[in-house]
Amino acid sequence: xxxxxxxxxxxxxxxxxxxxxxxxxxxxxxxxxxxxxxxxxxxxxxxxxxxxxxxxxxxxxxxxxxxxxxxxxxxxxxxxxxxxxxxxxxxxxxxxxxxxxxxxxxxxxxxxxxxxxxxxxxxxxxxxxxxxxxxxxxxxxxxxxxxxxxxxxxxxxxxxxxxxxxxxxxxxxxxxxxxxxxxxxxxxxxxxxxxxxxxxxxxxxxxxxxxxxxxxxxxxxxxxxxxxxxxxxxxxxxxxxxxxxxxxxxxxxxxxxxxxxxxxxxxxxxxxxxxxxxxxxxxxx
Amino acid sequence: xxxxxxxxxxxxxxxxxxxxxxxxxxxxxxxxxxxxxxxxxxxxxxxxxxxxxxxxxxxxxxxxxxxxxxxxxxxxxxxxxxxxxxxxxxxxxxxxxxxxxxxxxxxxxxxxxxxxxxxxxxxxxxxxxxxxxxxxxxxxxxxxxxxxxxxxxxxxxxxxxxxxxxxxxxxxxxxxxxxxxxxxxxxxxxxxxxxxxxxxxxxxxxxxxxxxxxxxxxxxxxxxxxxxxxxxxxxxxxxxxxxxxxxxxxxxxxxxxxxxxxxxxxxxxxxxxxxxxxxxxxxxxxxxxxxxxxxxxxxxxxxxxxxxxxxxxxxxxxxxxxxxxxxxxxxxxxxxxxxxxxxxxxxxxxxxxxxxxxxxxxxxxxxxxxxxxxxxxxxxxxxxxxxxxxxxxxxxxxxxxxxxxxxxxxxxxxxxxxxxxxxxxxxxxxxxxxxxxxxxxxxxxxxxxxxxxxxxxxxxxxxxxxxx
Numbered sequence: 001x002x003x004x005x006x007x008x009x010x011x012x013x014x015x016x017x018x019x020x021x022x023x024x025x026x027x028x029x030x031x032x033x034x035x036x037x038x039x040x041x042x043x044x045x046x047x048x049x050x051x052x053x054x055x056x057x058x059x060x061x062x063x064x065x066x067x068x069x070x071x072x073x074x075x076x077x078x079x080x081x082x083x084x085x086x087x088x089x090x091x092x093x094x095x096x097x098x099x100x101x102x103x104x105x106x107x108x109x110x111x112x113x114x115x116x117x118x119x120x121x122x123x124x125x126x127x128x129x130x131x132x133x134x135x136x137x138x139x140x141x142x143x144x145x146x147x148x149x150x151x152x153x154x155x156x157x158x159x160x161x162x163x164x165x166x167x168x169x170x171x172x173x174x175x176x177x178x179x180x181x182x183x184x185x186x187x188x189x190x191x192x193x194x195x196x197x198x199x200x201x202x203x204x205x206x207x208x209x210x211x212x213x214x215x216x217x218x219x220x221x222x223x224x225x226x227x228x229x230x231x232x233x234x235x236x237x238x239x240x241x242x243x244x245x246x247x248x249x250x251x252x253x254x255x256x257x258x259x260x261x262x263x264x265x266x267x268x269x270x271x272x273x274x275x276x277x278x279x280x281x282x283x284x285x
Numbered sequence: 286x287x288x289x290x291x292x293x294x295x296x297x298x299x300x301x302x303x304x305x306x307x308x309x310x311x312x313x314x315x316x317x318x319x320x321x322x323x324x325x326x327x328x329x330x331x332x333x334x335x336x337x338x339x340x341x342x343x344x345x346x347x348x349x350x351x352x353x354x355x356x357x358x359x360x361x362x363x364x365x366x367x368x369x370x371x372x373x374x375x376x377x378x379x380x381x382x383x384x385x386x387x388x389x390x391x392x393x394x395x396x397x398x399x400x401x402x403x404x405x406x407x408x409x410x411x412x413x414x415x416x417x418x419x420x421x422x423x424x425x426x427x428x429x430x431x432x433x434x435x436x437x438x439x440x441x442x443x444x445x446x447x448x449x450x451x452x453x454x455x456x457x458x459x460x461x462x463x464x465x466x467x468x469x470x471x472x473x474x475x476x477x478x479x480x481x482x483x484x485x486x487x488x489x490x491x492x493x494x495x496x497x498x499x500x501x502x503x504x505x506x507x508x509x510x511x512x513x514x515x516x517x518x519x520x521x522x523x524x525x526x527x528x529x530x531x532x533x534x535x536x537x538x539x540x541x542x543x544x545x546x547x548x549x550x551x552x553x554x555x556x557x558x559x560x561x562x563x564x565x566x567x568x569x570x571x572x573x574x575x576x577x578x579x580x581x582x583x584x585x586x587x588x589x590x591x592x593x594x595x596x597x598x599x600x601x602x603x604x605x606x607x608x609x610x611x612x613x614x615x616x617x618x619x620x621x622x623x624x625x626x627x628x629x630x631x632x633x634x635x636x637x638x639x640x641x642x643x644x645x646x647x648x649x650x651x652x653x654x655x656x657x658x659x660x661x662x663x664x665x666x667x668x669x670x671x672x673x674x675x676x677x678x679x680x681x682x683x684x685x686x687x688x689x690x691x692x693x694x695x696x697x698x699x700x701x702x703x704x705x706x707x708x709x710x711x712x713x714x715x716x717x718x719x720x721x722x723x724x725x726x727x728x729x730x731x732x733x734x735x736x737x738x739x740x741x742x743x744x745x746x747x748x749x750x751x752x753x
């Protein structure tokens with residue numbers, strides 16, 4: 001379960017040592033944009049030691065390495081992969097070839113760690129499905145709207161009309177390839193209502209979860225991407241109805257006047273799986 | 286008849302202050318206070334020696350007191366809280382006789398019981414009339430409540446009111462009444478308003494502080510105490526205020542109205558009163574200008590004396606009716622004993638204030654503290670000084686988990702049922718030490734520089750000098 005992913009600057013020890021207390025399902029140790037070129041090595045060592053010594057039970061550890069257009073990415077992987085991060089986030093992914101390149105190098109290093117592709121250019125958006133289906137190592141797509149809007153030469157707004165197409169495109173591409181898909185962070189850390197609206201929109205569009213640059217947003221994102229008690233109760237009802245139908249030898253069954261078909265059952269199973277991961281039970285929350 | 290005298294010096298002489306006597310001061314003007322220094326200077330000039338100063342708290346503005354200590358004008362000291370600058374000198378061992386620390390409830394209690402008799406109380410008053418009716422609510426040096434001064438006024442042999450806003454008799458809305466007052470002195474200024482009350486204290490934006498605050502609010506919610514009539518005290522620190530903010534949201538959402546908010550009152554508690562979270566605020570000390578204004582204007586906001594606030598042997602005290610208190614700690618040990626007196630090197634830098642009183646009285650006493658500050662773990666094997674005994678602390682909230690005192694199995698079960706991240710305090714210590722390492726114990730001297738008197742009047746712990 002990965003509802004929320006929180007970016008932590010790789011050169012900020014205080015944030016790194018507290019990263020497992022901030023409530024997100026995953027943290028992203030950032031070696032890329034948050035770190036100035038003359039601090040790349042220091043951040044790499046700091047993140048390596050964080051992976052080595054800190055206990056992040058219950059919280060996934062993702063590392064955003066530098067992009068393959070920079071001189072740093074191989075060093076990043078060499079230093080960090082031995083400490084088994086849960087995922088590598090590859091920024092500025094623009095083509096299936098980028099995935100094949102990193103896949104080959106990670107294979108050379110003997111790593112089985114998965115990769116998440118950060119799509120943040122127009123070319124990346126247009127190649128989204130090819131990226132998502134490039135290699136089994138590719139586990140998810142992630143939309144980066146700040147760089148994308150710069151590339152599109154438009155202004156990034158809170159409403160996000162300018163990234164509507166990219167959002168839809170990424171969700172469809174990821175789902176078509178059978179991988180997860182994550183929404184871009186909401187960047188106004190003081191707008192408590194804005195983050196809720198933005199997260200709800202992402203969920204409505206089909207995103208798996210949402211990234212955040214502020215710990216203040218984590219709780220809202222988790223809450224938006226968690227099933228409601230009503231969802232959970234309904235999912236259990238669906239599963240009971242299906243079990244009953246099987247028992248009675250019926251092929252189809254209706255619940256509250258609505259036919260229960262395969263997609264509804266699939267969704268109910270997903271909801272129950274998420275609810276169980278969250279410790280939610282039927283009729284209580 | 287007039288109680289007005291021309292100068293502090295005249296008041297000192299009229300009170301017949303002699304060697305070996307005891308004088309008292311309150312700390313409502315906090316770091317802006319001029320009165321303690323002005324009075325002590327006159328006393329020193331009058332040639333009186335060997336005095337005991339009983340102050341409800343001492344701030345760094347009171348550093349000139351150190352000179353009077355060196356010159357043997359002052360040879361005894363009692364306070365509930367001593368700030369780091371003065372505390373450091375005391376930890377270096379400049380006094381022969383140990384400083385006595387009391388609690389905000391223990392101090393007035395001991396004054397009342399005659400354990401610490403006061404010969405002359407000097408009461409800084411932001412407004413007074415010529416007969417000594419006085420108040421902290423009005424005037425350029427307004428500080429709000431005068432809660433800590435009541436016991437001094439009621440039980441000292443002589444009482445001198447010192448004001449910089451003398452008004453015509455009678456001051457109707459007085460806090461301390463003329464029938465306790467012997468002399469009134471008018472001076473140009475009793476304090477610097479900038480140091481008396483802080484501006485609005487801001488709620489923390491530190492993510493770790495917010496995580497702790499959110500845990501704290503959820504602990505209160507899960508404890509079962511958050512219901513109609515709920516009562517609450519919190520500190521003025523950033524994380525404590527953030528906890529109050531989260532609590533306010535829960536109370537408003539659930540439509541719960543508490544009976545009272547207690548304590549040192551901040552703008553945030555005033556805000557909760559106005560939002561309908563409490564019926565009343567009981568105020569022993571105002572921390573900011575919003576609190577002063579509210580005390581002056583809102584009849585639901587009530588000044589109380591330190592006796593009523595927390596004295597342990599009165600017929601009752603407000604802390605005995607308190608549901609929840611949120612407190613801080615400089616360190617806490619695996620038996621839940623809390624230190625708020627000394628810093629990590631053993632220097633005096635604080636004191637109990639109302640810590641022990643509220644912890645003893647409240648149904649749920651909670652410590653909020655980060656797992657480590659700089660590189661020092663908060664949980665230790667044994668605190669350097671027991672300010673509040675572990676038996677009075679129910680729960681420790683950190684960003685890395687919530688530790689419940691084993692004595693409170695009932696609470697632990699409730700918090701577990703609510704899905705809160707519980708951790709054993711010894712585990713929390715180990716978890717923190719895996720990050721910080723285990724610090725070497727800091728060397729302590731061989732001379733006792735302070736005695737910590739528990740709220741019941743017994744010696745609870747001692748503080749040793751620091752070797753430099």
